[in-house]
Amino acid sequence: LAKTTQPISMDSYEGQEVNITCSHNNIATNDYITWYQQFPSQGPRFIIQGYKTKVTNEVASLFIPADRKSSTLSLPRVSLSDTAVYYCLVGAGNNRKLIWGLGTSLAVNP
Amino acid sequence: NAGVTQTPKFQVLKTGQSMTLQCAQDMNHEYMSWYRQDPGMGLRLIHYSVGAGITDQGEVPNGYNVSRSTTEDFPLRLLSAAPSQTSVYFCASSYSRGRDYEQYFGPGTRLTVT
Numbered sequence: 221l222a223k224t225t226q227p228i229s230m231d232s233y234e235g236q237e238v239n240i241t242c243s244h245n246n247i248a249t250n251d252y253i254t255w256y257q258q259f260p261s262q263g264p265r266f267i268i269q270g271y272k273t274k275v276t277n278e279v280a281s282l283f284i285p286a287d288r289k290s291s292t293l294s295l296p297r298v299s300l301s302d303t304a305v306y307y308c309l310v311g312a313g314n315n316r317k318l319i320w321g322l323g324t325s326l327a328v329n330p
Numbered sequence: 331n332a333g334v335t336q337t338p339k340f341q342v343l344k345t346g347q348s349m350t351l352q353c354a355q356d357m358n359h360e361y362m363s364w365y366r367q368d369p370g371m372g373l374r375l376i377h378y379s380v381g382a383g384i385t386d387q388g389e390v391p392n393g394y395n396v397s398r399s400t401t402e403d404f405p406l407r408l409l410s411a412a413p414s415q416t417s418v419y420f421c422a423s424s425y426s427r428g429r430d431y432e433q434y435f436g437p438g439t440r441l442t443v444t
Contacts, residue, residue, distance in 0.1 A: 254431045261438070263420045263422070263435025263436055263437055264433075265435065266431075319372070320365075320372035322371070322372055
């Protein structure tokens, strides 16, 4: 099972771009990288998923280098409402094998 | 769609009591699962189901039972509550193939066992 390492916490300000990097050195060939967001007192919410290169949706971008040993979640122009915990997960699409770490607690300040 | 719903939102139990946490989804998802989330730890998988009539154990199944008689419902039963089961419980659902990485989570049940 691929383990991930991410910063415990990050601080930012409204309007800035935030990049959260996740390390997954032992990612397997058929593993995908998935990011979730969790607000206090709510369940996690799927943000984005990718396999290689770059993926972009209406919420975020995910950058994955060629060796796939890390990935970076990019949140453009954050607002106060982006204050949340962000989880990076690596797995082969089999939910029961995904390991949820502690995530990165992002605080966006005015 | 209501998505994934969970009841109750809050519950206080005494040690030894039993109860059932309810979970329902209206997205016709095959895969459903139960997690617990404790301070200082990530989400941990308790039980999961890949379809009606099929359930299996996750990482921390002891003290919990599940059943899946319909696609929509996946209740979690605590047989004899213990203080170690104080936690926030999340139910989630997803498609079983293809986009099964995209789980939809319920709002959670905060359980306290005294």
